[in-house]
Amino acid sequence: MIELHSSPTPNGQKIMIMLEETGIEWRHIDVNIGTGDQFKPEHLKLSPNNKIPAIVDTDGPGGMPYTMMESGAILLYLAEKTGKFMPKDARKRYDMLQWLFFQVAHVGPMFGQANHFNSQARNNQYAKDRYNNESLRLYRVLDNRLGECPWLACDEYTIADIATYPWCKRHRDRGIDNTAFPNFMRWFAAMEARPAVQRNNDIAAEIRERMSRAAEGQPTINIYDTKDNAERLARATSVR
Known part of the structure; x- marks a missing residue:
């Protein structure tokens, strides 16, 4: 238990x-x-x-x-x-670890700060711009990666995907759509279908x-x- x-x-x-x-x-x-x-x-x-x-x-x-x-x-x-949900092949496992740590070190902290300043400090334009722009950059990194592979660790669904999905559920609030981020949106739909x-x-x-x-x-x-x-x-x- x-x-x-x-x-x-x-x-x-x-x-x-x-x-x-x-x-x-x-x-x-x-x-x-x-x-x-x-x-x-x-x-x-x-x-x-x-x-x-x-x-x-x-x-x-x-x-x-x-x-x-x-x-x-x-x-x-x-x-x-x-x-x-963790590859047995060493190379694939290291791919998974890179993207798991990418979420922990970048996606979570930056998206979290963007959420905070957008809701709790709306008059702080510098902070909002700083974290919103960084969040968009990280979405681009994800979109580029997912243009190469169906999942973050490439051909296997892993804990890297599990870790990243919950932080991306508010993507529409940041203007993320099929036009600019088609690979991310394809991955997000696959996650929501599970x-x-x-x-x-x-x-x-x-x-x-x-x-x-x-x-x-x-x-x-x-x-x-x-x-x-x-x-x-x-x-x-x-x-x-």
Whole structure:
């Protein structure tokens, strides 16, 4: 069982997609970053940097519980644990690692800053221009790569694609379309066609609604458990 302590942010959804793709048993324990759950002592024990996501694998290395933070590291851990979505060929694996780290080092931080300044500091034109322009440049890098290969690690769907997709869901807000970025748009459509990605999007919406109710003081349960939805879990054996 994987316990995912998280929110349905892009970084949180990376892990949700991976868990849905692999079919591993998991549950989501809500960490509402809008109300400060990430600063609570119980979360800091899992993630000393007060960030999400964090996982607890109840059957970790040596059969003992294992805790991990940082979304990129968690994806690598789950890929190695399940033997899925990480190429076995050395060259292809290094291709995957390059694009995974590209997301972690560039796409996430720059898109995140663009989202922040566009919504929270709209009068700071310098910052908006800086991060919006850099985001567009990164979309161009992705489009160029996807013009060479169907997936970021070329001919295999991997955790590099899983990591990148959630950060690109707001591409239309930045004017990304088929005319200027046809390769990216083809890849994005392929991602959205995957059943595990569709399940993630549905689960993320459920979690957001639940967190909203909890923030308003309405009674709710802050756990989403795959055991509670056997039919959905059974579908996790679909497209790989």
